[in-house]
Amino acid sequence: MQLQQRINAFAQLGTFLNQFRENIPVKDESLSLNDIFYEKMEACITTAHMQNSWFTPDNLAFTFKAWGGILTKQNLEKWYSIYNIEDIKPKTVATIMAGNIPLVGFHDFLSVLLTGHYIKAKLSSNDKVLLPFLAEILKEIHPSFIDRIQFTEEKLENFDAVIATGSNNTATHFEYYFGKYPNIIRKNRNSVAILTGEETKIELELLANDIFRYFGLGCRNISKIFIPQDYNFDPFFNAMYTWKGIINNHKYINNYDYNKAIYLMSNIKLLDNEFMLLKEDSGYSSPISVVFYEYYDNKEALEKKLVSEKENIQAVVSKIGFKNEIPFGKAQTPSLWEYADGVDTLEFLSQL
Incomplete structure (x- = not known):
């Protein structure tokens, strides 16, 4: 699967998500993905809210609006352009995700797959339905994703690197169990x-x-x-x-x-x-x-x-002039290249 194919697939996913950017979705009749996934997406939103009442319709719509706006071919190509990810030898990256807000692990999911690696994801019990559903859409867009995406609730085994997000306490355990692998381990911030x-x-x-x-x-x-x-x-x-x-x-x-x-x-x-x-x-x-x-x-x-x-x-x-400050109202809409904890995920993945 070529890099450009992966970019195109995520850009199509972004277009699909844009339909759900408001509490009342606006269906784009031109999207062929809607034949299979539009009604299923509506059901997925309902299920996500029922399983976690913090995931309100308003917050879910905000999440889809944010990712729908970010996942464009232009943004994705700008993002990867400074990295050498054209000929990466694929590895399996175990990814342990948080569940505090909707799709909080999507950036790691995107990063692993865009760089050509395989993902073995362990989801939070607070956010178990959204990402697997989006993965199904990607698999429909390009069947090569079928073998590249795995979700598991079992003990993580047979992987080459780790990206794990959790609390300060869980980070201590992550460092103990995964310290021998190339890793990104995130703590409370x-x-x-x-x-x-x-x-x-x-x-x-x-x-x-x-x-x-x-x-x-x-x-x-x-x-x-x-x-x-x-x-x-x-x-x-x-x-x-x-x-x-x-x-x-x-x-x-x-x-x-x-x-x-x-x-x-x-x-x-x-x-x-x-x-x-x-x-x-x-x-x-x-x-x-x-x-x-x-x-x-x-x-x-x-x-x-x-x-x-x-x-x-x-x-x-702030607007005080600090290095890397963010304008008011932009905290929850980071660009693809604004990395959690300041750790460059694509650089890490490109060096595996």
């Missing part, structure tokens, strides 16, 4: 935003998207904000109200009520807008419905702090 107090209303509303999308469960969700000493929280809270509807999700509001009760019983000072909590904290990993905040004195000192603690940080949203 969180994303932060740096505010100056000069952000516009629109920018703060975009920041709200970065905070609340996927209920804050993703590593690219903003779990902490850095603010200047004299920061006025009123514009921030006003912008957060664009997501006030999140209170209607019973799992989210249960987390809000629980965390608020725990903090209040511990006499911890909070800022509260009735659906999110702000807590002053030096940590990065905030609970669902909670955003940590920390004051900073100057840009230079903050930049040094974030560099020294980069192992805890996935992305930085």
Whole structure:
């Protein structure tokens, strides 16, 4: 199977996913894949939501919109162009995937297959239906994928390299079991935003998207904000109200009520807008419905702090001028070449 064939297959998959970019899909009658997969995709979406109520129709549509927009022939060719992946000798890559947000393991899935390797994937119990269904579409597009894609619930065996994503605790086990293989092992990370107090209303509303999308469960969700000493929280809270509807999700509001009760019983000072909590904290990993905040004195000192603690940080949203900062509202739509934990997956796979 040639590289261009793999690119074309994923680009076709992107076109198919674009139909589901809104809560009410818009069917493209010109797509032949719809004859087999359109109604099955609708059923898959329903099943994914039933199995994991965090996977709401709105969040699933956002996921399909993101991947449908990224998976174009132009993007895929731009992505691989700097790597030598034309004549790779195929290896089997065991891939252990998280399940915190829909299709969180798709980038690894794409990377392994695009580089010409075989994938042996172990899925999270929280996200078991979406990726296997997309794999079936790829197999229909090009039958060569049939032998290249395997999902397993058994002990991983007979592989040449590992990509594993999990918590800090599971990463310790991954390193023990898979340390002798070429590997990428990812741990907990969180994303932060740096505010100056000069952000516009629109920018703060975009920041709200970065905070609340996927209920804050993703590593690219903003779990902490850095603010200047004299920061006025009123514009921030006003912008957060664009997501006030999140209170209607019973799992989210249960987390809000629980965390608020725990903090209040511990006499911890909070800022509260009735659906999110702000807590002053030096940590990065905030609970669902909670955003940590920390004051900073100057840009230079903050930049040094974030560099020294980069192992805890996935992305930085800001317009302050930091290296590799992300614009407001873009945290959940990374480009293909924006790698998790800053580890170049395609470079790793091209060297196997």
